[in-house]
Amino acid sequence: MFYRESGQYKTTYESDQAIFPIREDRIGIAIIMAMALITPFIASEFILASIMIPFLILALGTIGLNVLTGYAGQLSLGTGAFMGAGAYACYKLATIFPDINIVVLILLSGVFSAGVGILFGLPSLRIKGLYLAVTTLAAQFFLEWCFIRIPWLYNYNASGAIEVPERRGFGDLILTGPSATATTRYYVVLAIVVVVTLVVKNLVRGRIGRQWMMIRDMDIAAELMGVRPLWAKLSAFAVSSYLAGVAGAMFVFFYLGAAEPSSFGISLSFQVLFMAILGGLGSLVGSFFGAAFIWILPIALRVGLPAVGVDVGAEIIFQIAQMAVGALIIFFLIAEPHGLARLWAIGKEKLRVWPFPYA
């Protein structure tokens, strides 16, 4: 089958501006969605619970960072803390409103992290680049401090950790807590991630996304076209930390099951940043690539190396994976700053003209 645009004439701007204007892309997306839907029937519990669920959640977190850094050009090292803000907000909401569907609460908890994000985004109006990154780092440490020092946030548990309560919804399905099945959790996560990603896609291809990119590419010219930097930057912080918050809430409620402040430490911030860089800044599909790569590589090595007879112990494999990711980050920063998404785009472009490379 050919991957070709030729012959697919757009007769309206509407079809030209559609979310997937090329027919082969639409077919591809349909196939991926179908595969995502049947995964629970073919994949083991381990794959579902330890790979697919966290991968999807982290992809959403990466999309959150991508909105801020990739689209609006504001570097942030506080993603982990913003995810934590969402998680703790969701925990409190679930405590206070035990009868409301947990999916609603998760989507609501993002509103709190968005508020926190706006607050820590205020300095971006005055400072840029590395210095802004430092203020987001301050957010990271301040929020971590809050998660430890404000016992109200974890309901005064002696352990200082939050434990996910059992919540039912959609009939009497157990959605969260120790007895929720991986399949249920997977479908809920998949639904949220797909819907939210579509919404973000809509934002970035419209006026609001253009304003973010205008600020990113040339803030002086953006102002002259009538963009108010205040509004554009703070809206990027708000949307970004909303997404991070929703991802954080899901991370605890559908993956970890219990969390402590260190779950949202600086290493999570960096992990998400690496996912965004490796996947490609300013690309939504890249966020999925990046998250998949960085989440799955260590697991694949852990499972794969012993299978081919190399048995060096889990600790070493973990370190090999870390080094491989580090090396790849450096490679991509130098050779292909637009990450895996760019390789993907180049691949598609090549396919488009195949078999005539110079067409």
Next chain:
Amino acid sequence: MNARIQHVELHAADDGLKPGDVMLNIENVSLSFGGVKAITDISFDIRKGEIRAIIGPNGAGKTSMLNVINGFYHPQQGTITFRGQARSRMQPHEAALSGIARTFQNVALFKGMSTLDNIMSGRTLKMNTNFFWQMLHVGPARNEEIAHRLKVEEIIDFLEIQAIRKTPVGKLPYGLQKRVELGRALAMEPDLLLLDEPMAGMNLEEKEDMSRFILDVNSQMGTTIALIEHDMGVVMDISDRVVVLDYGRKIGDGTPGEVKANQDVIDAYLGVSH
């Protein structure tokens, strides 16, 4: 299709001014950066419907003058009256709101975006569907996007850049980048268009094309234009009136013929010592 290309519907807003009325009046404006005096006590006006050239040797203060007009720099002294309203400390986005657009001496396009998106960005102020519709991208948001796409396509046709519609602007040659930047400013449907050296670095044919676009914008869309340009041939050909700056001062003002005959101007350009 051809009919639409010739009758570009874009036009400046009706502001009650008749062609020839003073649109922008600059009185005794002075601007300095620390000790550097960029502009010293300059007065001139721009009238509705004209093409007003601002010329002068390097460092004369031409770009600074445009920056003052659209709110990037705030002069220490003097008043600026736009459409009869004196303005104080205007911000760039307010200038945009009041109908002033510009291009830059060093192209300032949005490098990561396509030609289409760059020109669409000029429509920012004219788009107003709220966040909710933007999230869904249906109904009003989609209709708005399509309506503005139509306008943008008219500009793309007008500037003859259909073939690079979806190309990232960073990949375009310099001459085309300048053209896209003009398109982006035109998308704002400005009343006053400021062009900072729109033909710098172009070859003869590109200059001719650009001159044609500027004249067409002026006559078909009724846009008032202030333009900085070093190519005297172009300036004398297309402008209605010329103001000449040198070392931050105004040394000449009038029709191209008058300016050409002005002894101060001749001295400045031939480099007579001061």
